[in-house]
Amino acid sequence: MREDTIAAIATATGEGGIGIVRISGEDSLNILNKIFCPVSGKINNRVLSYGHIIDPDNDKTVDEVMSVFMKGPHSYTAEDVVEIQCHGSVVSLRKILALTLKHGARLAERGEFTKRAFLNGRLDLSQAEAVIDLIKAKSDKTFDIALSQLEGAFSSKIKEIRADLVDILVNLTVNIDYPDEDIEEMTYEKLEEGLRLVNNKIEGLLSTADTGRIINEGLKVSIVGKPNVGKSSLMNALMGENRAIVTDIPGTTRDTIEESITIRDIPIILTDTAGIHETDDVIEQIGIEKSKESFNKADLVIFMLDASSQLTQEDYEILNHIGERKAIVLLNKTDIGKNIDETEIKNVLNDAFIIETAVREGIGISALADIIENMVYGGEVSQKSSLLVTNVRHKNILEESNQSIIDALDLIAAWQPLEFIEIDVNRCYELLGEIIGETAADDIIEKVFERFCLGK
Ligand code: GDP
Numbered sequence: 177m178r179e180d181t182i183a184a185i186a187t188a189t190g191e192g193g194i195g196i197v198r199i200s201g202e203d204s205l206n207i208l209n210k211i212f213c214p215v216s217g218k219i220n221n222r223v224l225s226y227g228h229i230i231d232p233d234n235d236k237t238v239d240e241v242m243s244v245f246m247k248g249p250h251s252y253t254a255e256d257v258v259e260i261q262c263h264g265s266v267v268s269l270r271k272i273l274a275l276t277l278k279h280g281a282r283l284a285e286r287g288e289f290t291k292r293a294f295l296n297g298r299l300d301l302s303q304a305e306a307v308i309d310l311i312k313a314k315s316d317k318t319f320d321i322a323l324s325q326l327e328g329a330f331s332s333k334i335k336e337i338r339a340d341l342v343d344i345l346v347n348l349t350v351n352i353d354y355p356d357e358d359i360e361e362m363t364y365e366k367l368e369e370g371l372r373l374v375n376n377k378i379e380g381l382l383s384t385a386d387t388g389r390i391i392n393e394g395l396k397v398s399i400v401g402k403p404n405v406g407k408s409s410l411m412n413a414l415m416g417e418n419r420a421i422v423t424d425i426p427g428t429t430r431d432t433i434e435e436s437i438t439i440r441d442i443p444i445i446l447t448d449t450a451g452i453h454e455t456d457d458v459i460e461q462i463g464i465e466k467s468k469e470s471f472n473k474a475d476l477v478i479f480m481l482d483a484s485s486q487l488t489q490e491d492y493e494i495l496n497h498i499g500e501r502k503a504i505v506l507l508n509k510t511d512i513g514k515n516i517d518e519t520e521i522k523n524v525l526n527d528a529f530i531i532e533t534a535v536r537e538g539i540g541i542s543a544l545a546d547i548i549e550n551m552v553y554g555g556e557v558s559q560k561s562s563l564l565v566t567n568v569r570h571k572n573i574l575e576e577s578n579q580s581i582i583d584a585l586d587l588i589a590a591w592q593p594l595e596f597i598e599i600d601v602n603r604c605y606e607l608l609g610e611i612i613g614e615t616a617a618d619d620i621i622e623k624v625f626e627r628f629c630l631g632k
Contacts, residue, residue, distance in 0.1 A: 179255070181207065182288055183281035184631040185269045192264030197272045198631065199258040200289055203280045205245055208258045210279045211272075212243050221247045229260065229272050238275065239268040253289050254296035287628025291621070294613060300331050301613025301624060305567055308627050309392075317391050317441045324562035330570075331612050333563065337377050341605040344370045348598045367597065368588050371581055374604070378578045381565055385574075388566035390475070390552050394436065394443035397548075398471045400498075401480035402490045406508040407448050410480065410535045411435060414446065434470075440549045447474070476502045476551065478544075483507035483516045483532065495524045503528040504547055510534050569624070570611050577607040 181201025187194070199207055208219065214227035222244065229238040239262040251257035262268045277283060285291075287308075294304045306325035313319035324330070344367065351362040399407050415437050435446045447470040471477065477498055481491055505521055507514070511534035518530060529547050533540030553559050565571050584600035609615030 179292075180282045181280060182284035182292075183207075183273060183276040184284040184289070185273055186259070186289075186631040187264065187269075189266060189269075191266075194261050195264035195269045197260045197262065197269060197276060198289065199260075199276055199281055200251070200253040200255050200284075200292060201281070202256060204256040204258040207276050207279045207281055208243060208245060208260070211238075211275045212241070212260070214243070219243070219245050221245055222250075229262065229275065231271075231275060232279075238271045239263055241272075249296070249298070252298075253292040254298040255292060284631065285625075286630055287625035287632055290628060290632055291625045294621075299326075300328075301616055301621065302331050302334070302567070302570065302611050303328060304613075305569075305624055305627075306330075307632065309566065311629070311632065315391075315438055315441055315443055318443075318566070320562045321388070321391065321564050321566055329563055330565075333377075333381065334608055334611050337374055338605055338608050340370065340374050340377070341601060341608070344374075344601055345598065345605060348594055348601065352594050352598065362594065364588050364591065367594075368585065371584055371588070371601070375578065375581045375585070378574055378581065381563075382571070382574050382578065384561070384563065385565040385571045387552055388564035388571075389568075390442065391564060392566040394445040395548070395552060396445050396470075396473055396475045397447070397478060398474035398476075399446065399448045399478045399480060400471060400494055402482075402488065402494070405480045405482045406533075406535050407480055410478075410506070410508075410533075411446060411448050413535050413538060413541050414439065414444075439545050442549065442552050444548075447471075471497070474501070476504065476548070478504050478506060479528075480506045480508050481516060481521075482509050484509045484513040486515055487517065487520055495521065498525060498528075502551065504544065505530045506535075506540065506544070507532045508535055508540075511537050511539070573607050573611050577604040580604040580607065 179201055181199060181203035183197060183199040186196040186198040205219070210232055211229050212219070212227055213230050214225040216225055216227075219225055224242050224244045226242055227240075229241050230236065231238055242261040244259050244261075246252075246257045246259075248255040248257070260272055262272055273283075287304075290299070290304050290307050293299045294301060299307070303326050306322045309322035310319065310326060313322050347362045348367070399410060401407050415435060435448075437444050437446055479494060479498060481487070487495075503525055505525065505528050507516055507518070507530065510532045514532070521528070521530060531540055531543050531547070533544070535541065549559075565574065580600045580603040584597050584604075587597045587600065606615045610620060613621065
């Protein structure tokens with residue numbers, strides 16, 4: 177089937193040195209020929225040529241540009257692709273885009289270039305998703321993960337598990353269909369062994385998902401403590417040179433400040449909360465409600481105390497509020513003395529990390545960063561690993577496919593017929609195929625590409 181030729185502005189809108197209009201499809205070169213006059217007189221495959229975009233209706237020069245034609249399948253979409261580099265003005269970009277549309281192209285939908293790359297088999301679905309992650313990456317780590325996913329590291333892992341499943345399925349089918357033939361017999365023991373291996377591999381991937389989510393979305397950290405213990409000073413110390421993007425969240429009272437920072441390349445969404453104590457003051461109550469909200473949503477609570485004095489009623493209230501949450505307790509202002517009773521804190525929070533700090537003096541900040549780093553990369557996930565499950569869609573599918581393996585193992589334990597077991601194994605195989613797009617229904621594919629921006 178002949179596909180439309182599509183066009184879009186591929187660069188971000190706004191002022192820029194250059195901007196790019198991209199065309200993909202069979203008519204790409206035709207369209208370029210109609211609107212582009214190369215100074216050299218000809219357009220060669222994969223060679224940048226200098227010239228002018230001319231409106232053929234009135235022979236007026238639209239812009240001075242560089243154009244390149246990339247013959248398919250050696251292009252981003254695997255189709256014939258043209259890229260026109262013009263001056264990065266919205267006016268020029270729009271005029272050139274309009275000309276391409278007038279001369280045979282249709283405006284591309286969101287993600288349509290990448291979707292074509294997928295449909296033409298140049299990328300699988302998880303690689304296409306990596307393209308979005310790559311574009312949106314805000315830290316070196318998220319970029320590395322997305323790049324390795326784009327290069328196929330994650331897909332290979334999924335393919336490897338599917339290959340294991342194919343071996344099991346072939347064996348199962350043969351045993352089900354030809355039970356009397358003299359073939360290698362599928363014992364329950366062997367079947368179980370194979371499925372356990374698959375189960376381990378899937379769980380190995382799933383064990384990276386928490387870290388993956390944090391690396392992608394950021395670790396939500398709520399700093400709590402009564403007034404004047406040093407919370408703002410801590411925020412400032414943490415932001416220091418690591419300051420990434422500062423967000424003023426509209427609608428927050430002065431009691432809750434949210435900042436995005438990175439600590440050891442881990443994105444952190446930091447909230448300094450006013451307090452979570454009980455009060456009759458209505459205005460204060462609003463601030464406290466907000467604090468409680470961010471406190472309740474936090475992945476990690478940093479509870480700050482003034483170590484130079486003893487625990488107060490207000491400290492106890494916060495302490496009791498922390499409950500089972502992951503917490504780090506900072507005993508601050510140790511430079512002016514330590515009068516606080518640590519055992520009191522340990523009695524309430526027996527799992528919390530407790531460290532002594534003097535944030536104004538910069539003491540204890542790196543110890544705090546160490547703990548956070550270990551929390552995020554705790555367990556099996558190595559800091560160097562780029563094979564992390566960061567995508568919620570992948571995580572959900574992995575969980576579902578793992579469940580079908582667990583179901584199959586339960587059937588084995590109950591000596592159920594091979595036919596029943598095969599259904600679950602097959603389901604796992606199909607589900608994993610959705611990650612790379614091999615068995616994904618159209619609506620799933622649509623959803624994936626909806627996340628893209630125009631021109632990609
Ligand atoms: P917040 O109200 O909890 O945000 O506390 P601030 O960060 O505004 O600090 C309150 C006061 O304590 C300020 O005068 C800080 O300079 C001081 N302060 C903060 N950290 C330390 C510390 O580690 N040692 C000492 N001695 N003073 C500190």
